Amino acid sequence: MSRYFDIDDIIMEDEHSAVFFKVGANGVGLLDPSAETNRVEQGSRVELPFWLANELYLRQAVSVNVPPCFNLKTRREIQADAACVDLRSRCPYFYELGCKVAPLIGDRTIGSFLLYAFMNRFKDILSKAHSAAFAVAPRFLPLLTKEEMQLYEAACSSMTGFKKWRVGGSRFEKASILGKKKRSSE
Amino acid sequence: MYGRRASQLLKELSTSEPGQLTSFNTDVFDQVLKECNAHHLELQSLMRKIQEEELDVQTTRNAEHFGAVIHHLSLMRNKRCLMAYMYNRAEIIQSLRWKLGPVLPQEIQEKLNFSEEEYFKNYSAALESYASELELDLTVDMVPPKDPYIKVRVLDDIGDVLLSDQSPNLARHSIHFLKRTDAEQFISQGLMEELLG
Numbered sequence: 458m459s460r461y462f463d464i465d466d467i468i469m470e471d472e473h474s475a476v477f478f479k480v481g482a483n484g485v486g487l488l489d490p491s492a493e494t495n496r497v498e499q500g501s502r503v504e505l506p507f508w509l510a511n512e513l514y515l516r517q518a519v520s521v522n523v524p525p526c527f528n529l530k531t532r533r534e535i536q537a538d539a540a541c542v543d544l545r546s547r548c549p550y551f552y553e554l555g556c557k558v559a560p561l562i563g564d565r566t567i568g569s570f571l572l573y574a575f576m577n578r579f580k581d582i583l584s585k586a587h588s589a590a591f592a593v594a595p596r597f598l599p600l601l602t603k604e605e606m607q608l609y610e611a612a613c614s615s616m617t618g619f620k621k622w623r624v625g626g627s628r629f630e631k632a633s634i635l636g637k638k639k640r641s642s643e
Numbered sequence: 644m645y646g647r648r649a650s651q652l653l654k655e656l657s658t659s660e661p662g663q664l665t666s667f668n669t670d671v672f673d674q675v676l677k678e679c680n681a682h683h684l685e686l687q688s689l690m691r692k693i694q695e696e697e698l699d700v701q702t703t704r705n706a707e708h709f710g711a712v713i714h715h716l717s718l719m720r721n722k723r724c725l726m727a728y729m730y731n732r733a734e735i736i737q738s739l740r741w742k743l744g745p746v747l748p749q750e751i752q753e754k755l756n757f758s759e760e761e762y763f764k765n766y767s768a769a770l771e772s773y774a775s776e777l778e779l780d781l782t783v784d785m786v787p788p789k790d791p792y793i794k795v796r797v798l799d800d801i802g803d804v805l806l807s808d809q810s811p812n813l814a815r816h817s818i819h820f821l822k823r824t825d826a827e828q829f830i831s832q833g834l835m836e837e838l839l840g
């Protein structure tokens with residue numbers, strides 16, 4: 458309940474995965490594009506967002522398949538060189554989705570796989586964030602997931618904060634919300 | 644797909660810069676509300692079907708039941724998205740009161756919808772009444788001061804103002820030595836800048 462208003466949590470639950478209907482459901486033809494009547498037949502395979510798949514799984518109405526971002530190909534790539542894998546295009550909420558989906562699909566290897574991926578990538582992100590030149594957006598940024606991006610930005614801002622503190626400077630600033638507007642009107 | 648529009652709203656929020664306000668998306672918001680009503684109607688008709696077959700609504704697990712569950716869940720999902728949209732905007736609006744003071748600039752005012760304007764006014768009034776009870780302006784000295792006075796340059800014609808210890812003429816480009824607490828609100832509004840060294 459504490460994350461009820463959390464935007465990232467909500468968007469993360471929008472990730473799709475394929476499910477297998479163990480029961481039929483009337484009046485929801487929209488879910489299954491191949492349905493001819495306004496219902497989902499028992500035994501059909503449908504793509505559902507996680508928020509729906511999860512609740513239906515708890516009611517034993519569906520079984521959930523592994524989302525495509527945790528397939529064998531991704532695993533191989535992560536094992537080869539974790540830092541170079543483009544996780545964002547696969548799933549911007551890779552770790553969070555992994556944590557939530559793991560109990561549903563009964564695959565015990567996902568936990569250790571996530572941990573392995575995170576540990577190897579985190580080391581890289583942190584060292585790059587602390588040493589990178591701030592003016593240029595590094596090339597590896599588009600590879601990061603949302604969470605890694607936040608870590609990277611946190612590391613960068615602590616670095617700029619530290620540098621600012623060392624030099625000393627203005628401690629009052631114009632409210633950031635006004636900043637953009639002024640410049641564009643001039 | 645159910646709930647897609649609602650998550651569009653939130654994606655729009657998450658892609659905007661943190662702390663910045665975008666215009667209230669009345670269009671999509673209303674569409675999602677309509678979707679909610681549609682789900683509600685579907686839900687009712689499915690429930691009615693179960694009752695017509697003289698089955699127990701509590702224990703039946705037939706196709707109608709699962710259809711109803713899906714509509715119910717979609718409704719809850721849409722509700723969550725709408726609530727989160729309002730809540731996260733309200734948080735930003737609260738922070739505006741602390742940063743910009745009781746009067747919002749026109750360009751920001753335009754981005755609020757009616758209930759958000761009311762919210763801002765009421766929040767502002769609540770904060771003011773609390774501050775006057777304490778006899779302390781809570782919104783100044785957000786950064787602990789080193790010296791009670793600072794040197795500032797005026798960036799815009801402000802004119803004669805009455806400050807706590809003096810009433811200087813704040814003409815553009817003039818330089819003044821003011822009490823921090825007086826200068827702080829002008830700086831955060833972008834009318835002055837602090838001079839260093």
